[in-house]
Amino acid sequence: MPRAVFLNSLPALQKIESVVFAGWGETLMSPYAPEWLEAVSTRDYQTALVTNGLLLDGEMAEKLASAPPFTLNVSIDAGTRETYAKVRGRDRFEQAVDNLTEFMKRRNRHHSRTGVEWIYVMMKSNFRELPRAVALARRSGVDKFTAKHLELAATRQFMDEAIWNYPTSPDLAPELAEEMAAIEDECRRIAEGKLILNFHPLIHTDEYWGKSGPVFKMFLSHEGNVTACSLISPNNHRPFSDPGFDRNWILGNVLEKPLEQIIESEVYRDFQNEWLSQTVPPPCRGCPFSLRLGEDGLCHAL
Numbered sequence: 001m002p003r004a005v006f007l008n009s010l011p012a013l014q015k016i017e018s019v020v021f022a023g024w025g026e027t028l029m030s031p032y033a034p035e036w037l038e039a040v041s042t043r044d045y046q047t048a049l050v051t052n053g054l055l056l057d058g059e060m061a062e063k064l065a066s067a068p069p070f071t072l073n074v075s076i077d078a079g080t081r082e083t084y085a086k087v088r089g090r091d092r093f094e095q096a097v098d099n100l101t102e103f104m105k106r107r108n109r110h111h112s113r114t115g116v117e118w119i120y121v122m123m124k125s126n127f128r129e130l131p132r133a134v135a136l137a138r139r140s141g142v143d144k145f146t147a148k149h150l151e152l153a154a155t156r157q158f159m160d161e162a163i164w165n166y167p168t169s170p171d172l173a174p175e176l177a178e179e180m181a182a183i184e185d186e187c188r189r190i191a192e193g194k195l196i197l198n199f200h201p202l203i204h205t206d207e208y209w210g211k212s213g214p215v216f217k218m219f220l221s222h223e224g225n226v227t228a229c230s231l232i233s234p235n236n237h238r239p240f241s242d243p244g245f246d247r248n249w250i251l252g253n254v255l256e257k258p259l260e261q262i263i264e265s266e267v268y269r270d271f272q273n274e275w276l277s278q279t280v281p282p283p284c285r286g287c288p289f290s291l292r293l294g295e296d297g298l299c300h301a302l
């Protein structure tokens with residue numbers, strides 16, 4: 001994200017309850033990441049940064065370890081080098097785990113209150129390695145390990161990798177559920193007393209989803225475009241969407257208009273009101289998350 005996009009958004013970001021630096025790319029590719037964390041940390045609210053951990057070393061690691069407290073989520077979806085290479089498309093498992101382990105030492109040296117979480121997206125091709133990953137996470141010294149589900153993929157076919165009853169994934173096979181339960185038990189034994197373990201359930205519930213996403217959340221892209229959701233973007237990269245949506249659902253661009261004004265825009269209010277009146281608005285139609293809404297009739301994704 002260019003610096004101008006962030007700086008133009010900053011006055012509004014400082015009033016927002018929670019800011020998450022995440023992306024379609026790698027957040028630590030930006031040399032400004034520590035500066036942004038610092039800039040939004042004057043608030044009492046929650047700040048998080050998501051990374052694959054591959055650039056979590058050297059000067060960047062030092063700056064993050066000495067930054068004001070935030071939540072660092074490190075995504076590593078494997079317990080072995082082979083599986084990491086398969087699911088991530090590159091052979092850098094050791095680097096990710098080593099960086100994370102070193103970062104924990106730095107964090108502790110700085111007496112930082114930053115919370116660090118290993119995020120593991122469970123798939124058919126990696127779930128048997130969960131105990132190995134939990135053992136590594138425990139050794140690395142992270143605070144928490146979260147095993148979550150594959151919720152979206154670039155193609156519908158790739159959702160075959162999912163192992164829960166998500167609307168666009170295949171039905172949950174009973175033998176798979178049984179095996180998962182045994183694996184979860186094993187992970188709990190490994191983690192006991194040393195690591196907080198957070199396993200998302202195999203059956204869809206509202207509990208593990210974001211709250212009222214489309215009504216209270218917004219997404220700011222690296223180009224400065226603001227949308228009501230990360231899956232609504234000018235690149236229309238949302239999987240399985242049928243049909244696409246028109247560009248009017250881009251609420252504005254912070255390089256042209258202050259974020260505060262965009263938040264107050266009529267088109268955003270319309271979008272929120274449609275959800276609140278239990279109607280799925282046009283840009284959300286065809287989105288996999290609109291297929292199963294929470295009890296309040298809202299999409300609880302992302």
Ligand code: SF4
Nearest residue numbers: 214229284287289299
């Ligand atoms: S239905 Fe899809 S596009 Fe709409 S807010 Fe939910 S996740 Fe985003």
